[in-house]
Amino acid sequence: EAARTAYAAKRPRSAALHEQALEVLAGGNTRTVIAYGPFPTAMTRGEDCRLWDLDDHAYLDLCGEYTAGLFGHSEPRIHAVLHDVLRRGINFASVGPGEEKLARIVCARFPSIDRVRFTNSGTEGNLMALTAARAFTGRDKIMAFRGGYHGGVLTFPAAGSSPSTLPLPFVLADYNDNDSAIAVARAHAKDLAAIIVEPMQGSGGCLPARPDFLATLRDLANETGAVLIFDEVMTSRHSGGGMQARLGITPDMTTLGKYIAGGMSFGAFGGRADIMAQFGGKLSHAGTFNNNVLSMSAGGVAMGEIFTAEVAEAHFQRGEALRARLDDIGAAKGLPLCFTGLGSMMTVQFRTPAPDRPFVPTAREEQLRELFFFDMLEAGIYLARRGMVALSLPVGDADLDRFVAAVAAFADNRAELL
Numbered sequence: 001e002a003a004r005t006a007y008a009a010k011r012p013r014s015a016a017l018h019e020q021a022l023e024v025l026a027g028g029n030t031r032t033v034i035a036y037g038p039f040p041t042a043m044t045r046g047e048d049c050r051l052w053d054l055d056d057h058a059y060l061d062l063c064g065e066y067t068a069g070l071f072g073h074s075e076p077r078i079h080a081v082l083h084d085v086l087r088r089g090i091n092f093a094s095v096g097p098g099e100e101k102l103a104r105i106v107c108a109r110f111p112s113i114d115r116v117r118f119t120n121s122g123t124e125g126n127l128m129a130l131t132a133a134r135a136f137t138g139r140d141k142i143m144a145f146r147g148g149y150h151g152g153v154l155t156f157p158a159a160g161s162s163p164s165t166l167p168l169p170f171v172l173a174d175y176n177d178n179d180s181a182i183a184v185a186r187a188h189a190k191d192l193a194a195i196i197v198e199p200m201q202g203s204g205g206c207l208p209a210r211p212d213f214l215a216t217l218r219d220l221a222n223e224t225g226a227v228l229i230f231d232e233v234m235t236s237r238h239s240g241g242g243m244q245a246r247l248g249i250t251p252d253m254t255t256l257g258k259y260i261a262g263g264m265s266f267g268a269f270g271g272r273a274d275i276m277a278q279f280g281g282k283l284s285h286a287g288t289f290n291n292n293v294l295s296m297s298a299g300g301v302a303m304g305e306i307f308t309a310e311v312a313e314a315h316f317q318r319g320e321a322l323r324a325r326l327d328d329i330g331a332a333k334g335l336p337l338c339f340t341g342l343g344s345m346m347t348v349q350f351r352t353p354a355p356d357r358p359f360v361p362t363a364r365e366e367q368l369r370e371l372f373f374f375d376m377l378e379a380g381i382y383l384a385r386r387g388m389v390a391l392s393l394p395v396g397d398a399d400l401d402r403f404v405a406a407v408a409a410f411a412d413n414r415a416e417l418l
């Protein structure tokens with residue numbers, strides 16, 4: 001409570017903006033994940049990996065826009081292409097070379113993608129991939145996993161039933177549990193159109209899928225004839241060709257999103273040529289902004305020139321090294337404090353051993369998460385409210401040292417609560 005009060009006292013302008021927003025925005029904003037109490041911090045300016053809020057506090061940005069902010073706030077090559085596009089115009093209602101160029105890069109990079117189509121968000125990419133799978137198989141049901149997140153209307157809690165009202169016949173299995181996946185897939189084998197999975201549950205707490213679990217899903221898709229979809233909206237950054245290339249397990253379809261358009265709005269779905277061929281004929285996929293030239297052009301530069309396969313690999317290794325340092329802090333003190341994740345994405349956990357399956361956090365864990373978030377803000381470090389870090393490319397070694405020191409201070413100052 002003291003941390004909340006101190007937070008609120010220092011941010012009168014963010015508090016006032018929140019009050020005004022409640023008058024016109026349902027819930028006070030348009031993104032549930034950033035609608036935390038007592039009111040969200042309003043950011044007004046960014047540069048490299050720094051942010052400034054409405055009350056003029058400066059932060060090291062380790063939230064990285066939930067992985068979409070991979071390039072930071074002022075990558076000059078992305079700014080240059082955007083300025084060039086704006087000079088030429090943006091609303092042509094036509095195809096263009098930027099779209100073809102980005103598609104060529106995506107198809108070359110991701111092993112499962114023979115053909116791709118673009119959308120405005122990861123959510124739409126997943127909805128279209130599920131549509132394609134259902135049309136291709138002539139079947140209805142979709143197997144998804146508890147704790148998974150595939151977009152606003154595709155949210156699957158770790159326990160209990162989904163609040164989604166989407167009229168799709170989902171059957172749910174337990175993540176990282178081969179027996180559960182086998183039982184559910186076989187029970188619905190004849191009706192199963194798709195199996196959709198995140199190679200690492202991102203929103204669910206940066207919980208990597210075990211390779212043998214993903215291999216089991218590959219076998220189950222072969223056995224049942226269902227289309228295996230990897231939702232790599234977040235994990236595609238984990239190598240030049242995403243987790244599928246890292247693990248050597250190739251799904252039938254893949255969905256993408258987040259950073260790929262250099263920070264512009266983006267989503268995509270792609271896969272085997274025979275599945276995607278439906279879009280030449282029987283399936284329609286329109287969308288005014290699907291190929292908007294800002295996203296297409298920025299994406300070509302972001303993926304073609306900046307986030308090359310080599311850069312992706314180096315960024316992954318950097319994150320692995322950071323997580324090892326962070327894990328040493330709790331281990332050295334014997335505290336239940338660790339970080340789950342892979343590469344440049346990680347989430348703080350207040351239980352040991354590190355969880356490898358989705359779980360419902362205890363009230364104590366919820367409180368510690370909130371305290372951790374406020375303590376990091378106090379130290380001038382901005383994370384996702386749930387304690388997730390997504391490193392952007394401009395984050396430097398001194399920034400990482402600063403974060404490690406802030407986590408060590410948290411472990412010291414809050415030891416009695418842990």
Ligand code: PLP
Binds near residue numbers: 120122
């Ligand atoms: N899939 C995964 C794995 C995600 O993490 C997200 C967003 O966080 C989405 C899909 C939805 O993407 P978007 O927010 O662009 O709709």
